Amino acid sequence: MKLNKKKIVFYCSLLTLIFGLNSCYDDKMEWGDPYTHPSPAELPLALQEAISRYEVLNAYTNFVLGVGIDLSLYMNNETYRNIVNANFDEITVGYDMKHGAMVNGQGELNFTKVDALIERLQAAGLTVYGHTLAWHQNQNASYLNGLIAPQIIPSAGESQLDVSALLDGSFTGWSRNNAGGITIAPNAGLGSTDPAIRFEVTTAGDEWSTQLTSPEIPAVIGHAYEISFWVKSEDTGQARVSFAGMVNNYPWVNGGALFSTSGTWTQIKYNEIWDNATGANVPFTAVANAIKVAFDFGKVPGVYFVDINSISVIDLDAAPAEVNYVENGDFENGDLTNWTAPNPGGGVTVTADAKFSGNYGLQGISSASSANEWDLQFQTDEIWLDPAKTYTMSFYIKSDIDGKGRISFPGFDNEWPWQNWDGSGAGALFNTTSSWKQISFDFTPAYKEGKSMVKLSFDLGKVANVTYFVDDVKVVEKIAEQSSSALRSGPTIIEKTPEEKAELIGAAFESWISQMAGHYKNAVHAWDVVNEPMNDAGGLRSGLNVAEPASDEFYWVDYLGKDYAVTAFKLARQYGNATDKLFINDYGLEGASGNKLNGLLDYVKYIENQGAHIDGIGTQLHLDIRYSTKEGIDQMFQKLAASGKLIKVSELDIQIGTASPTVENYAEQAALYQYVVDSYTKYIPEAQRYGITVWCVSDNADEHTNWLPDDAPCLWDADYARKHAYKGFADGLAGKDVSADFSGELQY
Numbered sequence: 001m002k003l004n005k006k007k008i009v010f011y012c013s014l015l016t017l018i019f020g021l022n023s024c025y026d027d028k029m030e031w032g033d034p035y036t037h038p039s040p041a042e043l044p045l046a047l048q049e050a051i052s053r054y055e056v057l058n059a060y061t062n063f064v065l066g067v068g069i070d071l072s073l074y075m076n077n078e079t080y081r082n083i084v085n086a087n088f089d090e091i092t093v094g095y096d097m098k099h100g101a102m103v104n105g106q107g108e109l110n111f112t113k114v115d116a117l118i119e120r121l122q123a124a125g126l127t128v129y130g131h132t133l134a135w136h137q138n139q140n141a142s143y144l145n146g147l148i149a150p151q152i153i154p155s156a157g158e159s160q161l162d163v164s165a166l167l168d169g170s171f172t173g174w175s176r177n178n179a180g181g182i183t184i185a186p187n188a189g190l191g192s193t194d195p196a197i198r199f200e201v202t203t204a205g206d207e208w209s210t211q212l213t214s215p216e217i218p219a220v221i222g223h224a225y226e227i228s229f230w231v232k233s234e235d236t237g238q239a240r241v242s243f244a245g246m247v248n249n250y251p252w253v254n255g256g257a258l259f260s261t262s263g264t265w266t267q268i269k270y271n272e273i274w275d276n277a278t279g280a281n282v283p284f285t286a287v288a289n290a291i292k293v294a295f296d297f298g299k300v301p302g303v304y305f306v307d308i309n310s311i312s313v314i315d316l317d318a319a320p321a322e323v324n325y326v327e328n329g330d331f332e333n334g335d336l337t338n339w340t341a342p343n344p345g346g347g348v349t350v351t352a353d354a355k356f357s358g359n360y361g362l363q364g365i366s367s368a369s370s371a372n373e374w375d376l377q378f379q380t381d382e383i384w385l386d387p388a389k390t391y392t393m394s395f396y397i398k399s400d401i402d403g404k405g406r407i408s409f410p411g412f413d414n415e416w417p418w419q420n421w422d423g424s425g426a427g428a429l430f431n432t433t434s435s436w437k438q439i440s441f442d443f444t445p446a447y448k449e450g451k452s453m454v455k456l457s458f459d460l461g462k463v464a465n466v467t468y469f470v471d472d473v474k475v476v477e478k479i480a481e482q483s484s485s486a487l488r489s490g491p492t493i494i495e496k497t498p499e500e501k502a503e504l505i506g507a508a509f510e511s512w513i514s515q516m517a518g519h520y521k522n523a524v525h526a527w528d529v530v531n532e533p534m535n536d537a538g539g540l541r542s543g544l545n546v547a548e549p550a551s552d553e554f555y556w557v558d559y560l561g562k563d564y565a566v567t568a569f570k571l572a573r574q575y576g577n578a579t580d581k582l583f584i585n586d587y588g589l590e591g592a593s594g595n596k597l598n599g600l601l602d603y604v605k606y607i608e609n610q611g612a613h614i615d616g617i618g619t620q621l622h623l624d625i626r627y628s629t630k631e632g633i634d635q636m637f638q639k640l641a642a643s644g645k646l647i648k649v650s651e652l653d654i655q656i657g658t659a660s661p662t663v664e665n666y667a668e669q670a671a672l673y674q675y676v677v678d679s680y681t682k683y684i685p686e687a688q689r690y691g692i693t694v695w696c697v698s699d700n701a702d703e704h705t706n707w708l709p710d711d712a713p714c715l716w717d718a719d720y721a722r723k724h725a726y727k728g729f730a731d732g733l734a735g736k737d738v739s740a741d742f743s744g745e746l747q748y
Contacts, residue, residue: 041663043724050739051722057087057715060733064691066090066129068651070703071117079720083697085124090526092129092650092693093117094707098138099512100552105143105234105263105303107508109515118523129693130520130527132585133513134556134568136541137532141554142235146263147508148501148559151190151452151494159312160217161293166308167195173215178298181210189307190230190265196305199239199297207240207258209298216290219245223317224283226271227293230310233261236551237302241270245291246284248273261304262551271316283316322476325383325391326456329473331360338381345376345461356396356436356471364468366403366461373406373429375461376468382411382453385445385475393456394440395473399432403466406430411454413446429462436469442478452494498559505559510571517575526581526690528618528650529572530565533557534586538599565603569612581690585618585650589640590632597639604643616646616690621676624655625668630675637683648690649680653713654725659699661712663724670728673715677732694729 043051058065067088073080074091084091093114095101102109118128165172169184176182185198201210219225227241238258243249251273253259259268272281293313297304327338331350339362341348346365354361366376385391393407406429408416419441421430430439445454456475460468496504517527535541540562543555556564565584572582584604589597604614617640621633640647654672656665680692696703698716712718715726731737 041661041666043663043666047724047727050742051724051727053742054722054727054730054738057726057730057733058089060730060738063689064090065733066092066691066693067697068092068094068131068693068695069697070094071096071113073697073702075117075120077702080697080700083716083720085126088126090127090129090691090693091121092131094131094696095138097131097516098135100138100140102516103140103143103512105140105146107143107147107511109512109519111519114520118520122523128520128524130516130524132528132531133516133572134509134529134533134564135531136543136553136555136557137550138552139554140235140263141549141552142233142263144263144505144508144554146232146265147504148496149264150496160219160315161214161311161313163308163311166197166311175211175213177211177213178209182212184308185305188305190310195308197295197308199295199304199306201237201298201301201304204301205298207242207296207299208294211294211296211298213294214292216292217313219286219289219291220315220317221286221289223315224271224285225291226269226284226312226314226316228267228269228271228310228312228314230265230267230307231259231261232263232265232305234263234303237261237297237304238300239295239297239304240299241268242294242296243291244294245286245288247287248284251284258299261302265307267310322474325385325475326380326473327383329380329395329475330358331355331362331471332358334360336362336378339378340381341378343374343377343461345370346465348376348378354469354471356469358471361469361471364458364460364470366464366466366468368464370461370464373408373459373462377457377459377461379410379455379457380473382455383475384453387445387447390442390444390478391475392440392442392478393473393475394438396436396438396471397432398434398436398469400434400467401465402463403432403460403468404429404462405432405458405460405468406462408457408459409443409454410457411447411451413448417443432466432468501559502561505556506567509556509560509564509567513568513571514575517572517580521576525577525579527572527576527583528585529568529582529614530584532586533565533584533603534596534599536588536591536596538595538597538602540603562606563610566607566610566612569607569614573613581615581646582613583616583618583646583648583650583690584614585620585648587620587622587651589619590621590623590628590636592629592632594635594639597636601639601643604645614645616648617643618648618650620651620695621649622651622653622655622695623672623676624657625665625672626655626657628654628672630679633676633679634683637679641684641688645688646690647680647684647688649676649692651695652676652692653695653708655708655711655713657711659710659712665712666724669712670724670726672728673725674728674732677729681732681735699723 065088067084069084069091071093074084096114104110121128165174166184181200183198185196187193188196188198197212199210238260240258251270253268253270271284273284275282295306335350346367348362348364350360351363352360354363362378364376364378370376406416416428418426418428420426421439421441447454458470533541540557541555543549543553543558546553560567569582572580584600586596586600589600600617604617607614619636619640654669656669677692680689694715696707696714698714698720699712699718700720701718715723715729717723727739
């Protein structure tokens with residue numbers, strides 16, 4: 001309200017108006033439905049004048065007065081920054097010191113933004129309260145879930161797409177749109193040594209602004225195809241695949257035009273599309289003699305990886321094809337690629353003289369001293385075989401003189417099985433002669449505990465001075481009728497054990513806390529170490545019953561157990577300062593049942609019984625004039641005081657329930673702000689008062705994009721003017737009605 005310059009005298013009637021609004025605070029604690037108006041009501045002029053004459057807030061108390069801030073607003077909004085600097089002693093960064101903000105997709109911490117903030121705060125004489133080290137939200141859950149993701153082994157099958165130009169990094173025949181953002185990343189694929197295509201998108205754009213398109217792939221019109229690959233990203237992201245030559249070149253997958261990605265490898269598979277005419281899924285068919293596949297990653301900024309070896313374009317209607325799980329089983333590479341000779345005897349080589357078919361075969365020679373099967377031994381690299389299936393192994397073998405041998409299976413429970421090798425009955429060894437013969441037998445995988453892969457080992461050292469010739473080694477599924485669709489039976493997913501997950505997450509937990517506490521050792525001397533550990537019933541909060549966790553949710557407790565908080569407090573103390581004040585913090589402790597508060601107090605005792613020390617307990621106090629009660633607030637402070645710990649009101653704000661409050665709503669809010677402070681100072685002994693932090697500065701929309709939009713919960717309004725709540729809060733801090741002493745003439 002803009003006024004002409006004139007003298008205004010405070011008459012008793014105006015003072016009565018100011019303080020009359022406050023005289024009914026106690027009667028307004030049974031909160032009713034809020035009044036609704038098109039815009040926030042103007043406070044009476046006399047009340048505005050009184051509020052304008054108050055000192056800054058921290059002039060009225062000797063305990064720590066804090067505020068939760070938005071880092072960007074503090075750095076860039078001078079009005080906002082001046083309010084913070086003038087009124088408060090300590091700040092809590094609302095988001096930017098949390099795991100999700102600090103940790104990137106490789107688990108590395110970026111301190112740059114917060115360091116710049118702290119430097120500016122220190123120049124203003126403000127301290128920083130660390131928020132927060134162990135929480136289940138605002139995490140880089142993509143990175144953490146990626147650490148414990150299962151090992152993925154894509155299923156075998158004959159892909160129609162040649163990826164050799166990706167494997168050698170030449171991109172020959174492939175088209176790149178935004179070439180600088182599309183590279184080959186060695187050792188970034190599904191396996192530790194597998195390459196991946198790396199897409200780096202720095203700015204949001206069209207899907208095709210970062211695009212990799214395949215060469216033309218021969219296709220059969222009318223045949224159904226399956227296009228699949230495995231993808232992950234450093235953080236959560238989205239992308240799509242588009243096509244040329246298919247019945248629908250922009251099909252949806254998983255219910256949307258874009259698929260989602262995270263730090264966990266995910267298989268994306270296009271093999272059916274929705275048909276509006278029939279209202280059902282139909283095969284994804286080719287409509288041209290050549291098709292193309294385009295990876296479109298330009299929509300959402302981020303870094304994405306596609307495992308090259310997993311990219312597959314399968315003709316589901318193709319003639320049956322046999323899949324041999326033994327790579328280089330025909331030795332046509334001309335060398336021992338995919339084979340090793342741990343005991344080479346008199347020598348193991350690949351030579352044209354040893355072939356049964358093709359150009360090459362394997363030759364192995366037992367030495368003059370050879371007497372044990374393993375004295376001449378060569379074997380495949382590790383391969384994965386499905387324990388739910390039966391396989392047929394076959395090979396051709398002969399020797400220059402009569403010999404003996406066996407096949408063993410390192411990695412299986414039955415490593416040295418007896419077999420009916422040649423139809424003459426079961427035995428440990430098979431016989432060889434100077435004539436080629438095929439040996440074939442069936443087996444079902446049975447892995448040793450802790451094993452998930454097997455080697456196929458030729459053990460030919462039983463007889464000395466024998467030269468053996470081996471060719472066409474095969475392991476194929478024993479199925480009645482093989483087809484492309486049968487062979488594409490899905491990937492193998494090998495889950496990590498609970499012990500492995502605990503070890504990986506425990507290491508990430510320690511890395512996070514140690515780096516935060518260590519880096520800010522000289523700047524931060526109080527921390528929310530554990531935030532919101534309890535559920536409403538008073539037990540530990542867990543993600544195990546969360547059906548669809550948010551993209552930033554990750555529950556340390558689910559992998560580290562009940563003692564995750566014990567570890568957090570010990571790490572914070574170890575890497576911080578001995579004198580740091582370490583808090584456990586939660587919301588809803590003023591609830592009527594008391595279950596959450598009681599559970600938290602019991603958990604504090606448990607943590608300390610395990611050898612960690614907790615300095616204080618934070619109660620957030622996100623209140624609402626419609627529902628919150630005096631009784632709940634009083635009972636909470638009494639119980640907290642009995643703990644003997646420092647007590648902090650850590651995130652105080654009071655909702656009204658509308659973005660257009662009335663004068664009456666403002667008065668109720670002011671009364672509740674005052675009551676919180678009154679109850680805190682009444683029930684918490686002075687030695688246990690750490691202080692009070694209000695959550696957010698003002699009702700300005702910039703502060704409420706993600707927190708309490710369409711409400712008016714703060715001490716300053718949307719234009720950064722002091723509200724009635726400012727007076728109530730200040731009166732609580734001062735322990736009296738500060739404005740009772742106001743008198744005299746005011747000049748506008």
